[in-house]
Amino acid sequence: MLRKRVLITGGCGFIGHHFVEHFLKTTDWDIIIFDKLTYASSGFDRVRDIGVFNDNRVLIFTVDLNQPIEKGILTETGPVNYILHLAAETHVDNSITNPAPFVMSNVVGTMYILEFAKHCESLEAFHYFSTDEVFGPAPPGVNYSEWNRYNSTNPYSASKAGGEELCLAYANTYGLPVFVTHTMNCMGERQHPEKFIPICIKRILSGQEIQIHANADETVSGSRFYIHCRNVADAVSFLLDRFISREKYNIVGEKEVSNLDLAQAIADIIGKPLHYRLVDFHSSRPGHDLRYGLNGSRMSAMGWDVPLTFEKSLEKTVSWTLDNQKWLFN
Numbered sequence: 001m002l003r004k005r006v007l008i009t010g011g012c013g014f015i016g017h018h019f020v021e022h023f024l025k026t027t028d029w030d031i032i033i034f035d036k037l038t039y040a041s042s043g044f045d046r047v048r049d050i051g052v053f054n055d056n057r058v059l060i061f062t063v064d065l066n067q068p069i070e071k072g073i074l075t076e077t078g079p080v081n082y083i084l085h086l087a088a089e090t091h092v093d094n095s096i097t098n099p100a101p102f103v104m105s106n107v108v109g110t111m112y113i114l115e116f117a118k119h120c121e122s123l124e125a126f127h128y129f130s131t132d133e134v135f136g137p138a139p140p141g142v143n144y145s146e147w148n149r150y151n152s153t154n155p156y157s158a159s160k161a162g163g164e165e166l167c168l169a170y171a172n173t174y175g176l177p178v179f180v181t182h183t184m185n186c187m188g189e190r191q192h193p194e195k196f197i198p199i200c201i202k203r204i205l206s207g208q209e210i211q212i213h214a215n216a217d218e219t220v221s222g223s224r225f226y227i228h229c230r231n232v233a234d235a236v237s238f239l240l241d242r243f244i245s246r247e248k249y250n251i252v253g254e255k256e257v258s259n260l261d262l263a264q265a266i267a268d269i270i271g272k273p274l275h276y277r278l279v280d281f282h283s284s285r286p287g288h289d290l291r292y293g294l295n296g297s298r299m300s301a302m303g304w305d306v307p308l309t310f311e312k313s314l315e316k317t318v319s320w321t322l323d324n325q326k327w328l329f330n
Contacts (some may be wrong), residue, residue, distance in 0.1 A: 002079075004027070004081045005032065005082075006031055009083070009086055011031070012033060012037060012042075019084060019086065020058070022230055022233035024052070026237065032058075032060075034113075036063060046190050061077070068112055068115070069116045082126075083120070085127060086129045087105070095156035099155035103155070103159050106159035106160055107159050117170075118176065126176050127179055128163060128164060128178065130182050132250075134152055136151030144293060145250070146182065153289055164248075172246070179245065181236060181239070181248070182248065183250075185292075187229070189317055189320045192330070193330060204263075204270050211276070212260050213259055214279060214280055220278075221259045222290045223256050226257055231308055232251050236251075238299075250294040250295060254309065262314075265311075
């Protein structure tokens with residue numbers, strides 16, 4: 001019996017390489033990676049670090065999804081059972097400054113991988129990896145369900161919402177077996193140093209002040225439902241056998257954590273004091289939302305739960321980063 005074959009776009013990136021690692025460790029599948037190796041990918045550093053070049057099950061192509069995918073790539077890729085589309089531009093600040101790359105990557109790029117999928121005769125599932133940010137800011141106590149209205153507040157989230165709609169259009173028009181997931185803030189090893197958790201680790205180690213996103217009065221910090229990337233990969237793997245085409249699923253961390261509490265927890269793990277200042281980013285830079293919230297009851301009802309708790313995930317991430325500090329300066 002032939003092994004399953006999974007194509008992961010953005011597989012050299014932060015979240016993508018954790019998906020690669022998950023499927024390498026939990027399946028015997030062949031893994032194909034499409035990645036254009038931007039600054040966010042750190043070249044092959046992440047996939048090299050998890051040992052993919054020592055595993056003959058992994059095949060990597062340098063592919064820019066902003067352009068049509070050449071027939072030669074389709075030929076060399078071979079049969080594909082699953083496409084997990086994670087490739088995207090994701091930095092909110094950058095999307096506010098220059099929206100064009102986000103529209104090209106997250107909307108146009110999604111169209112080109114969908115066009116590619118139309119030629120994959122063995123395709124059983126096309127997964128579109130989306131974000132909680134498409135719903136916009138969530139008032140305290142509000143957690144949005146999969147089909148609630150969208151209210152994108154920055155070009156990044158709008159481009160992800162556009163990609164979702166394209167996927168559903170291709171499912172309706174061409175019969176592609178599409179499902180969509182919304183995921184909250186991901187954490188884990190080898191995260192780009194521009195992100196909040198690596199920033200906290202680096203500044204706590206050096207005794208520097210950390211600026212923490214807060215409300216207009218600078219009295220309450222923002223909050224998120226943080227979740228480790230390997231937990232997200234586990235959820236998507238769970239869905240590959242259970243998803244309904246044209247449906248959406250929220251993948252949610254088990255608890256809401258304020259950014260201030262997160263920074264303090266990181267300081268406690270490191271064993272150094274936290275120096276911080278609450279800063280009102282939102283008033284000066286609209287698009288920085290104070291809180292997001294997703295309802296994870298659908299996945300819970302299906303029988304999925306996070307394999308590793310928030311506390312263990314954070315401790316694992318921070319401890320690993322302390323032992324591998326080159327990732328704080330890549």
